[in-house]
Amino acid sequence: MSKTIPLIHKAAAIIQLDILKQYVEDVWPIVNEAQFPIYLESTSAQYIPFRVFAKLLQATFEQLPAQEFTTFIQQGAERYSMIIDTIKPSTKTKQPLLDVLGEALPIQRAEFLYSSLNKQNSQLCVELKVEDMDPFGFVCELYTICVAHHYLTRDRTDIKEPSKYHLVSQEKSGLDKLQISTDTPQFMGQLSTALFYHATINKSGSLQQSNWEKANDTFSSQFSDALESYIGRQDLSLEEFSDIIGIPVRTIQRHLMQSGLSYRKIKESLNMAFAKRVMIEREASISDISEHLGYADPSQFIRAFRKAENLTPLQWYKRKQQL
Known part of the structure; x- marks a missing residue:
């Protein structure tokens, strides 16, 4: 498998940073700690490295009280879910639900399962393979399932709150700190991140399933997208940018060389x-x-x-x- 650089649309970052200002008087220490690109509204860049977004969430998680952090995540996820239909050029036909989520979130693949439980009810499962973001996996999964949940409940009027959810992360201490409602069972250490809902069964009662898998751009294209948000704002060396995206310098050089490029040429x-x-x-x-x-x-x-x-x-x- 080729190396990837998980990205997220800058709209998500702008929204989350704007909400953070409601909770923290001075956001700059958190922004600097996360190595977050600044002045995103005025850049032509469309994406930022998801790793810095994850670091911002993690730094906020460590600073805010549990209830405030949960609200902070939910507010940002809900606002982002309301605009993700617009972050790609509009088309005449409505995009499939998983296509929209796949383009808006740092996930590798998604599966949409709809199975009958009995004559009246069915179970809807949305399974997501979130990009590896160690050591920030817990907050990444929380944000991803919150965005997916808010988008799903806007798209599907027959589903409300999840009946249960799965997390790949095994950080139970994180859930304990957040005191997430025990009315919804949470299962840690699973193979994939997933949300489960009770849904009204369709008339045919047949099993419905759809899949989505990311078609990755070349490493050099992802690298350029990740770096662009810093151009004109910070003059970064390869070593500094390597630390930001969490990929060793030699690995970056090797993958760029496959396209006949270098850090200097792209920059x-x-x-x-x-x-x-x-x-x-x-x-x-x-x-x-x-x-x-x-x-x-x-x-x-x-x-x-x-x-x-x-x-x-x-x-x-x-x-x-x-x-």
Whole structure:
């Protein structure tokens, strides 16, 4: 299996950070501890590494009282579930439920099972294979099942609260700390994360089942998506970014080499895309751009831009203005 970099749409991060401000007076220590990308509203990046999102949840879990943390997770999951239909380009036909969840959450595969219990009732099971996010697996699973639950109950009017749920995590101490309702049985150490519901049986009474499995982009594409949210905000070395995504430097280099790429090439390409965008959208100065991108001085940025585009930034900008 090829190496993957779990990602989540920046909308989830923006929502969760906005809600965190309601509970914590100064969010920056948590943001910095999680190595969270900043000013996400103004970046062209669409995704962030799910690992930093998980670290933000974990840091919040360790700081907030149990009841507040549970509410914090539920509020963010519910708000995200309300917009996940819109984070992909709209289509004329409604996407299957598992396709939507698969694109919105860091899961590898999902299974939707609907089986008859008796003549009146049936059991609905949604089984999810959440991306490995050790040591933040517990909070990741909580967030994932909360988003899935809120989306399901919006899509399916015949289901309400889960009858039980499974967690892969074995951190029972986490559940004890959160004091999650014992009315809903929780089973730890399972093979997959799953939610179970009692549902009204359909007229045919037949077993219904659908599956979804992630079709991963190339490692270099995932890497570029993960790095883009930091461009123009933090000048990261390969070693620093390796720590952020939790993948060793040598592993990153080996997988990028398979596509004929390197960290430097990807970062330089993203730098140039950022420079072009802010020159057009904000009429940003060369000195400001070079500073944001971490170049030693404007002349170094100009040389890098000319090498990539065969034009100086000013020549490129004037040509764009003439189009």
